[in-house]
Amino acid sequence: MISARDLHKRFGHVEVLKGVSLDMGKGDVIAVIGPSGSGKSTFLRCLNHLETIDRGRIDIEGETLVDTDAQGHCRYVGDADIRRICRKMGMVFQQFNLFPHMTVLQNVIEAPITVKRLRREQILPTAERLLAKVGLAEKHASYPSQLSGGQKQRVAIARALAMEPDIMLFDEPTSALDPELTGEVLRTMRQLAEEHMTMLVVTHEMNFAREVANRVIFMDQGELIEDAPAGEFFANPCHPRTRAFLQSML
Numbered sequence: 001m002i003s004a005r006d007l008h009k010r011f012g013h014v015e016v017l018k019g020v021s022l023d024m025g026k027g028d029v030i031a032v033i034g035p036s037g038s039g040k041s042t043f044l045r046c047l048n049h050l051e052t053i054d055r056g057r058i059d060i061e062g063e064t065l066v067d068t069d070a071q072g073h074c075r076y077v078g079d080a081d082i083r084r085i086c087r088k089m090g091m092v093f094q095q096f097n098l099f100p101h102m103t104v105l106q107n108v109i110e111a112p113i114t115v116k117r118l119r120r121e122q123i124l125p126t127a128e129r130l131l132a133k134v135g136l137a138e139k140h141a142s143y144p145s146q147l148s149g150g151q152k153q154r155v156a157i158a159r160a161l162a163m164e165p166d167i168m169l170f171d172e173p174t175s176a177l178d179p180e181l182t183g184e185v186l187r188t189m190r191q192l193a194e195e196h197m198t199m200l201v202v203t204h205e206m207n208f209a210r211e212v213a214n215r216v217i218f219m220d221q222g223e224l225i226e227d228a229p230a231g232e233f234f235a236n237p238c239h240p241r242t243r244a245f246l247q248s249m250l
């Protein structure tokens, strides 16, 4: 579903990704863990073109989004292809990013109408089903300001799903939530995983990584240090930096 090869990214003089590679199959649920500033968000954002890479190659579902030629020039496909390819991925952010002036329902149907050109009545049944799925059917007329953080994040998940993505990217979806609200969001994500959604999840929730992810990767200082099945990763981490990080999370 995703093949990332030797991704390099710098912001000014800071090399934020130093050759990150990852292969993700259909139905994989991969947890990305690592210290703050290690490049986790940048990695996710490069995959769906919220950031450009400087070098490397990204294929999404067998289609090349960007590649680098022998001279080291990084080449993206055309804008229309970028949009089409990146639409296969939905993203959920730490800060929800809901449209504040729109109701819950409007938030969910906005992109299908404006991007996919669906008519309101075509997308409404899907939107209602998705809101029911995340446990918010009765909130369809509420505004984001009237919701708890956990409810907002579940709307954000429903909104991403309304575009019918094949892959979901989550960037610390519970980090902005009060502890008592993380459970409801993690349950929604667990349910998605059980339905075999392909998911790449940056998280500090070690129990989620252990119980829901089939693979865990550890990033540190712009490098992917460890990539292992979840059980192995926690039982027997190979790299000393992974061990130190896991110790610090206890």
Ligand code: ADP
Binding pocket: 011, 014, 016, 034, 035, 036, 037, 038, 039, 040, 041, 042, 043
């Ligand atoms: P993480 O998500 O693991 O905390 P990030 O990918 O957000 O890490 O950041 C990695 C590094 O890149 C940090 O040093 C951060 O300050 C820097 N960085 C991220 N985004 C930008 C940006 N838009 N401009 C400049 N530096 C950035």
Ligand code: MG
Binding pocket: 040, 041, 042, 171, 172
């Ligand atoms: Mg981050």
